[in-house]
Amino acid sequence: VPIPEDEATEVITVWAHAGRESERRTLEAQVRAFEKANPGLAVDVTFIPEGSYNGQVQAAALAGRLPDLLELDGPYLAAYAWRGWLAPLDEHLPDTLKDDLLPSLLEQGQWRGQWYGMGMFDSGLGLWADRHALKAVEARIPDGPADAWTLEELQEILARLASSSSGGPVLDLKLNYGTEWFTYAFSPLLQSAGAGVMGEDDEPQARSHLDAPASVQVLETVQGWFQAGWVDPNLDDAAFTSGRVPLAWGGHWNAPAYRDALGEDLILLPLPRAGDRLVSGQGSWQWALSSRARHPEQAAKLLAFLLETEQVLKMSRANGAVPATLTAIAASEDYGPEGALRLFAEQLRDGYTRPRPRTPAYPVVTDAFARAFRDIRHGAPVADTLEAAARRIDREVEANHGYPAN
Amino acid sequence: MAVVEFADIHKAFAGQTVIRDLDLHVAEGEWMVLLGPSGCGKSTLLRLLAGLEAVEQGEIRLDGRVVNDLTPQQRNVAMVFQDYALYPNMTVRENLAFPLRMRGMKRARREARIQSVARTLGLEPLLGRRPAALSGGQRQRVAMGRALVRDPAVFLMDEPLSNLDARLRGQIRNEIATLRDRLVTTTLYVTHDQVEAMTLGQRVAVMAGGILQQVDTPMTLYDQPANLFVARFLGSPPMNCFAVRLRGESGRREWELAGQWLPLPIDPPEGATHAGLRPEAFSGPADARHALQVVVEGVEALGHEVLVYFTDEQSLEGMPMAARLPGQVRVAPGDTLTLLPDAEQLHWFDASGRRLATLTHPICAFSSPPDQGFSSDSFWKSTHQVHHCPWK
Amino acid sequence: MAVVEFADIHKAFAGQTVIRDLDLHVAEGEWMVLLGPSGCGKSTLLRLLAGLEAVEQGEIRLDGRVVNDLTPQQRNVAMVFQDYALYPNMTVRENLAFPLRMRGMKRARREARIQSVARTLGLEPLLGRRPAALSGGQRQRVAMGRALVRDPAVFLMDEPLSNLDARLRGQIRNEIATLRDRLVTTTLYVTHDQVEAMTLGQRVAVMAGGILQQVDTPMTLYDQPANLFVARFLGSPPMNCFAVRLRGESGRREWELAGQWLPLPIDPPEGATHAGLRPEAFSGPADARHALQVVVEGVEALGHEVLVYFTDEQSLEGMPMAARLPGQVRVAPGDTLTLLPDAEQLHWFDASGRRLATLTHPICAFSSPPDQGFSSDSFWKSTHQVHHCPWK
Amino acid sequence: MNAPLGKHPEHRVAWWFMAPALAGLTAFILAPFLLALGMSFTGLRLGSPLPAGFAGLENYREALSDPAFLRGVANNALFALVVVPVQTALGLALALLLNQQFQGRWLFRTLFFMPVVFPLSLVAVIWIILFAPGPDGLLNGLLNAVTLGAWTPRDFLNDPAWALPAIMVTSIWQGTGFQMVVLLAGLQAIPRSLYEAAAVDGAGPWRRFWHVTLPGLRNPLIFVVIVTTILSFRVFDQVRIMTQGGPQDASTTVIHEVVRAAFDRGQVALAAAMSVVFFVLVLGITLLQRRMMRQEGGTA
Amino acid sequence: MNATLPRLVFTYLLLLLCTLVFFGPILFMLVGSLKPDDQVLADAASLAALWPREAGLDNYHSVFERVPFASYLASSLLINGLIVGLGLLVNALAGYALARLRWWGRETMLAVVVAILVIPFEAIAIPLFYQLSALSWRDDHLVQAIPFVANPLAIYLFYSFFLGLPRALEEAARVDGAGVLRTFFSIVIPNSKAAFASVAIVTFLFHWGMYLWPLLMTTSESVRPLPLGIASFHTLPPLAWGDILAFGVLMVLPVLVVFVVFQRWFVAGVASTGIKG
Numbered sequence A: 001v002p003i004p005e006d007e008a009t010e011v012i013t014v015w016a017h018a019g020r021e022s023e024r025r026t027l028e029a030q031v032r033a034f035e036k037a038n039p040g041l042a043v044d045v046t047f048i049p050e051g052s053y054n055g056q057v058q059a060a061a062l063a064g065r066l067p068d069l070l071e072l073d074g075p076y077l078a079a080y081a082w083r084g085w086l087a088p089l090d091e092h093l094p095d096t097l098k099d100d101l102l103p104s105l106l107e108q109g110q111w112r113g114q115w116y117g118m119g120m121f122d123s124g125l126g127l128w129a130d131r132h133a134l135k136a137v138e139a140r141i142p143d144g145p146a147d148a149w150t151l152e153e154l155q156e157i158l159a160r161l162a163s164s165s166s167g168g169p170v171l172d173l174k175l176n177y178g179t180e181w182f183t184y185a186f187s188p189l190l191q192s193a194g195a196g197v198m199g200e201d202d203e204p205q206a207r208s209h210l211d212a213p214a215s216v217q218v219l220e221t222v223q224g225w226f227q228a229g230w231v232d233p234n235l236d237d238a239a240f241t242s243g244r245v246p247l248a249w250g251g252h253w254n255a256p257a258y259r260d261a262l263g264e265d266l267i268l269l270p271l272p273r274a275g276d277r278l279v280s281g282q283g284s285w286q287w288a289l290s291s292r293a294r295h296p297e298q299a300a301k302l303l304a305f306l307l308e309t310e311q312v313l314k315m316s317r318a319n320g321a322v323p324a325t326l327t328a329i330a331a332s333e334d335y336g337p338e339g340a341l342r343l344f345a346e347q348l349r350d351g352y353t354r355p356r357p358r359t360p361a362y363p364v365v366t367d368a369f370a371r372a373f374r375d376i377r378h379g380a381p382v383a384d385t386l387e388a389a390a391r392r393i394d395r396e397v398e399a400n401h402g403y404p405a406n
Numbered sequence B, C: 001m002a003v004v005e006f007a008d009i010h011k012a013f014a015g016q017t018v019i020r021d022l023d024l025h026v027a028e029g030e031w032m033v034l035l036g037p038s039g040c041g042k043s044t045l046l047r048l049l050a051g052l053e054a055v056e057q058g059e060i061r062l063d064g065r066v067v068n069d070l071t072p073q074q075r076n077v078a079m080v081f082q083d084y085a086l087y088p089n090m091t092v093r094e095n096l097a098f099p100l101r102m103r104g105m106k107r108a109r110r111e112a113r114i115q116s117v118a119r120t121l122g123l124e125p126l127l128g129r130r131p132a133a134l135s136g137g138q139r140q141r142v143a144m145g146r147a148l149v150r151d152p153a154v155f156l157m158d159e160p161l162s163n164l165d166a167r168l169r170g171q172i173r174n175e176i177a178t179l180r181d182r183l184v185t186t187t188l189y190v191t192h193d194q195v196e197a198m199t200l201g202q203r204v205a206v207m208a209g210g211i212l213q214q215v216d217t218p219m220t221l222y223d224q225p226a227n228l229f230v231a232r233f234l235g236s237p238p239m240n241c242f243a244v245r246l247r248g249e250s251g252r253r254e255w256e257l258a259g260q261w262l263p264l265p266i267d268p269p270e271g272a273t274h275a276g277l278r279p280e281a282f283s284g285p286a287d288a289r290h291a292l293q294v295v296v297e298g299v300e301a302l303g304h305e306v307l308v309y310f311t312d313e314q315s316l317e318g319m320p321m322a323a324r325l326p327g328q329v330r331v332a333p334g335d336t337l338t339l340l341p342d343a344e345q346l347h348w349f350d351a352s353g354r355r356l357a358t359l360t361h362p363i364c365a366f367s368s369p370p371d372q373g374f375s376s377d378s379f380w381k382s383t384h385q386v387h388h389c390p391w392k
Numbered sequence D: 001m002n003a004p005l006g007k008h009p010e011h012r013v014a015w016w017f018m019a020p021a022l023a024g025l026t027a028f029i030l031a032p033f034l035l036a037l038g039m040s041f042t043g044l045r046l047g048s049p050l051p052a053g054f055a056g057l058e059n060y061r062e063a064l065s066d067p068a069f070l071r072g073v074a075n076n077a078l079f080a081l082v083v084v085p086v087q088t089a090l091g092l093a094l095a096l097l098l099n100q101q102f103q104g105r106w107l108f109r110t111l112f113f114m115p116v117v118f119p120l121s122l123v124a125v126i127w128i129i130l131f132a133p134g135p136d137g138l139l140n141g142l143l144n145a146v147t148l149g150a151w152t153p154r155d156f157l158n159d160p161a162w163a164l165p166a167i168m169v170t171s172i173w174q175g176t177g178f179q180m181v182v183l184l185a186g187l188q189a190i191p192r193s194l195y196e197a198a199a200v201d202g203a204g205p206w207r208r209f210w211h212v213t214l215p216g217l218r219n220p221l222i223f224v225v226i227v228t229t230i231l232s233f234r235v236f237d238q239v240r241i242m243t244q245g246g247p248q249d250a251s252t253t254v255i256h257e258v259v260r261a262a263f264d265r266g267q268v269a270l271a272a273a274m275s276v277v278f279f280v281l282v283l284g285i286t287l288l289q290r291r292m293m294r295q296e297g298g299t300a
Numbered sequence E: 001m002n003a004t005l006p007r008l009v010f011t012y013l014l015l016l017l018c019t020l021v022f023f024g025p026i027l028f029m030l031v032g033s034l035k036p037d038d039q040v041l042a043d044a045a046s047l048a049a050l051w052p053r054e055a056g057l058d059n060y061h062s063v064f065e066r067v068p069f070a071s072y073l074a075s076s077l078l079i080n081g082l083i084v085g086l087g088l089l090v091n092a093l094a095g096y097a098l099a100r101l102r103w104w105g106r107e108t109m110l111a112v113v114v115a116i117l118v119i120p121f122e123a124i125a126i127p128l129f130y131q132l133s134a135l136s137w138r139d140d141h142l143v144q145a146i147p148f149v150a151n152p153l154a155i156y157l158f159y160s161f162f163l164g165l166p167r168a169l170e171e172a173a174r175v176d177g178a179g180v181l182r183t184f185f186s187i188v189i190p191n192s193k194a195a196f197a198s199v200a201i202v203t204f205l206f207h208w209g210m211y212l213w214p215l216l217m218t219t220s221e222s223v224r225p226l227p228l229g230i231a232s233f234h235t236l237p238p239l240a241w242g243d244i245l246a247f248g249v250l251m252v253l254p255v256l257v258v259f260v261v262f263q264r265w266f267v268a269g270v271a272s273t274g275i276k277g
């Protein structure tokens, strides 16, 4: 990307994850538009592959080489903020912006009362289903988040589906996804059951949350599905599209491929609830200002530009995620009141989602949880496994003295 | 012990003929030395017999049985390799035991056999060592031992001494000679060292370019070489060979040497184009009328004898002529020296290099008085004492 | 060209003394041959002079200047290595050019020098080849050339011929002798081959066990060996040495050989405990009253001479006694042979092995008539003709 | 060269020769290793603003009580115990096969060696596909065909019993070519005359192999065994890409645990402690191996 | 000693089997790289795995579109060129000093090199990263190459090789008037081609797939090497297997060329370096 090099220009450095092609194109176009609107400002964007994004950012941060503005994966925000790599955004952004923002994003972007992260979009988690198959086993089809299946209900449906498909797998849990998926996709189940991976800010520990009886029970249920052979290993990521299974634990990003595959038969359902109320997943890429930013004002200006409704919608169209602002949602085809994916927006807007643990220990947390989940998948005793994971997490928290403010 | 016969053997490597029409008969218990320059096919012949190379044409027989198609381990031959080929990972004892173990000999008998061979070769103190810890001479003896320890039909030895230094070579040559007389086993011994051939062979087969030149006792080879090649291959310095130039009538003939005409007391055979004279056929400074005056080109004083070199234009391949003078003579290059060549010791060859027999080759032989202790078949034939013969 | 001096040199490897108290002076332009058995320290001495080993004690001087602390490239010596050490990555021309380039000689002069050396050694057609494409003899000549191409203070040659086969060795020995006489440069030449030593050395330094035994001309070494070691090291077969046993009064003395008592016409020197007799001091079968009758143990018929071995209980280290009989004698092991030893050629040694001078050592020398073409300083000193002397 | 030591310039020259490498080794291996050693006694965490503080042996205690780390050590040992002999035997077999006279040796040698030039990360990706679970997987399909349908398809990489063996297979596939080339070179260095002597002495092919080939390959064998052992304690890429150490740590390795601790969890001090323990272990094993091989043969 | 016909047939059968085992997966990769993404896995269990039905270069196009392949390749070549080139010089010099020169500290240094041999890079990556970060040296080609130039394995291989080199050559050169350095360059190096070739190949192979270090040390696209490119394909599923395989093929191609060209020397070099236990 050629950068105009005359002396009057100030160059804002930006790191972004190299998502899909369309996403990258869009961001580049937005940046050019910003430059055009702000003569004297130039933006230098570096795209970093998702697979290595965290490693790269950490390495650069340690080396004191962070750019002005960078993207980061939502749940890592606390870790970065605690280490002092990020600058609070409050002073740089107008409060009016907050009012229009999805509450999930507000929650995700804050830590210890300060605002560090600002997303252009959020993610949606749910169950994809094949209408025919559900009909065939006479399953109830929920209308919205409020009347999600219970876990038992889902289990029963799975059993019925399994018996009608002569014992083969009937559910896709996206076992082919990486570490972070497991925390993202399955920790909401624990939260719905009244437990969770960790307590909230006032009780930052995993003990008696992750290994609480409710957690154990939920994951034992899931383990039962594996043992029954209902879950497809999905190495080719085509378990649902190829029709091998009628149900898939998935998210907004699956929409295009699934629509192509099932067309009118595709339906989107909320996750099952393990307790009284549904809890679904949230959190995606967020923009943050580096504490070492050399042009914080200009970077904030860029950020504000990116959060303009028009830009938010452009990005949402490019990557299919839920737009960050209520205004944009209302204007969105998919997520608007009549949109096919409105469930995702509703979940985020109406408080059915909870962020993953907002703690500087998050890298350890997610590592421990994912490892535990994978072990459980292969038949490890659930209670012991969760207890060990909880202990691992708490040891880390203690070793850091509970992450005192600095 | 066996009779070895090569019949009409022909061998080529990649189209290149290495051995041509070879017939050779080795008698039971005979030591046959194969002598020839490097690359003449000596090793190949041995390897054919051992079964390490395939016979393409002709037959090899051991005691009359054709062995062409037997593997090495089926032929009962023992071989001493030029580079010894001792098993580096085994001690001397294990090296010696190996061929016996391969043939399934029982432990006790094996030990006895090894002990006996080790004693014969003086290897007893070395039995526990690895080949790497042995000197060249010791290795050679172990290699020998590994062959001797068996009781093969034939021994094959491929230049077993060529890797040793001069002094050791002489010493081990003596040891081998002793062994040869003790253990009577048919043996083919390859060398390109003519001293070894002369001292070790009962008969010597001289090869050149894959062709057998002459097979005979060492002395016959020395005295009656079948052709120029054999003549010049045996003897050190080699026989002085030159294109012969004659003049005068029979009875008053003269021959040319180093540009001087000398009387020729005998008639050369018909068709003689070349002649040869061994270095010892010259005798020391003489006042004789027909002595040869030469300008000395080179001198090698060896203590017990002096080799004097001079030039003859007619000499084959421009080699210098050599005269062997016993004792010690102080002579320097550039000096003029008077020598007396013994024309009666001339060897004659035709244009193709073949030897021509002289009808009258006077030899001054005097048998020693039997009561002086000579065995009946030993007699003196000293070329040095020829001039003491009464008719001279 | 330079004077080389080793003064009180002492060298040890890992505590093992290899050279002891060595003093040696090599005159300007002299060819000094270092002769000795394997491991006696010859190479070490050369390497000390070349700067490849550190001098620990003593001094090495080139033309009076102490060079102990100079690196090899600071000493102006040229060396011919035993295995030639030709640079395999360079052509013959480049090999020859290397030492000149290292000394910064200009291209044109270099070329001229290489051409001249190549011509001398007959290397011209080989200049473009790599060492791998050369025969053993050719490699040897290139190695020689690489030393000759320079104009060093000293030439060092470490067994340059030992890797060649017997025939080639003889030939190149001659070539080297010619070179030696042409290029007069101080040279140290290492060998353990006594023929080389005798034929190439102006003086020969005999070493054993790191100690210099004797430094002298080859003939002096042969005729007057300083001790038993030198006596038995030079000559092939070596001098027959034995513990001497005498009886009778002066004038009617007798000595024992092979168990038989023979008259001793001379008086042995005081303190003689050992004596030595060269193989050529025996002469052929004689009817003489005091002839020696021996049972032949071994025979080596070499064509021009026969070596006969027999046993003497008194012989040092139980070595067989050897007699060299010129010509050809048909004698087999087990035969009885009558020999006439020449007692006047006996060498005498004391208990420590040192040579004892005989006051009266009769030598039958006859100078040749000057008009016969002998140069004035050459004269015969043939031990074989001793018995023609009038007083015998 | 034995040139004069003392005041001679060679001493200085040697240091000049050594200097660049020494600087590199010191700056980029020795210093970081010492730093790691130092870090292992602190509570240092990646990027943590807290003072690292002295932690004593805490990290070592934690590492040695971490079942994943211990499993890693055990897995590494098992890996070495299986892969080193199997890979060496295979390499030897291939070398023997290629040491015969036939047309196209060059081609086959290249083909067999080819996996060696593949970066492990790529090898891992290929083998993930080959190990694909269910009847659609290539290996499952192949085994099914070979056993005439008796084979039940498995999910190799997610089966606690199969994950480590699967990684072993991958490593063996990738590494055998190297062994083969080294041993082939060794085979060609065995003098022909030794085989001939053995044949003449009455040894058949099997005994020639036993008494001539194997002893002749001693040094190359030692070399490949030591190198393979060192490498098999470094296994990481395959694990990271194929199984992430799972399931239930069944396929984790020490280095994988080190990397997880340091990079995934930011526990660099713990990772450093693990590295130090590991270094001591491997160095010990290597030295032991050397000593054993050396003594056994006398001259190595 | 000569091959008989049945034996030859048996040999070829074995060779064929081994070819299947060792080349099969590679062929699978090659073929897979020519197939549409979804077919790669679908075909895996049938013979179609080794036979492209709808072959096309689409995946290769896609690779060139998704990543700046040329830039990655150039970086990789530059980095490896530096590592191998400088490494040969530096390590050969050290190996020579250890094998041939006499100096105080030689024995110690040899022991250090052998001990260092067993330290895996992953174990020191973080401290090294801290170290270099303190110098704020990152994100260029040099930082990816220089730390790997001095290599204990290479030093050890050179050391073993030089021990076996005939000493006489160097002594001859010294006597001929060459200094230590001159001897090394004019005599030792030209006669150690095999050793240099095999050390070059080994170090090249070792570093060509390097992932962790560039990941830590680079951000700019222009200095990133090939292995980081793989990360670009590890995005959200579905994984584009065809693209990944195509990228893999492109990534090993240069190594394969290097190997095939130098293989003769490599084998000879291994024979002469590796032989010291």
Ligand SMILES: Nc1ncnc2c1ncn2[C@@H]1O[C@H](COP(=O)(O)OP(=O)(O)OP(=O)(O)O)[C@@H](O)[C@H]1O
Binding pocket: B013, B014, B018, B036, B037, B038, B039, B040, B041, B042, B043, B044, B045, B192
């Ligand atoms: N395996 C082979 N392949 C091709 N040519 C060979 C082979 N073995 C020998 N030769 C050639 O055959 C000829 C005879 O070789 P052989 O080894 O028999 O000679 P030799 O008389 O033993 O010589 P030397 O005295 O040097 O050992 C030589 O020209 C040699 O190059």
Ligand SMILES: Nc1ncnc2c1ncn2[C@@H]1O[C@H](COP(=O)(O)OP(=O)(O)OP(=O)(O)O)[C@@H](O)[C@H]1O
Binding pocket: C013, C014, C018, C036, C037, C038, C039, C040, C041, C042, C043, C044, C045, C192, D002
């Ligand atoms: N570098 C060394 N380290 C230890 N010992 C050595 C070394 N060089 C030579 N020696 C020993 O010093 C002694 C003399 O060796 P040197 O090479 O000088 O003998 P040499 O007379 O040249 O023998 P040869 O005729 O076999 O070449 C031998 O015993 C040898 O083992």
Ligand SMILES: [Mg+2]
Binding pocket: B042, B043, B044, B158, B159
């Ligand atoms: Mg031969």
Ligand SMILES: [Mg+2]
Binding pocket: C042, C043, C044, C158
């Ligand atoms: Mg020597």
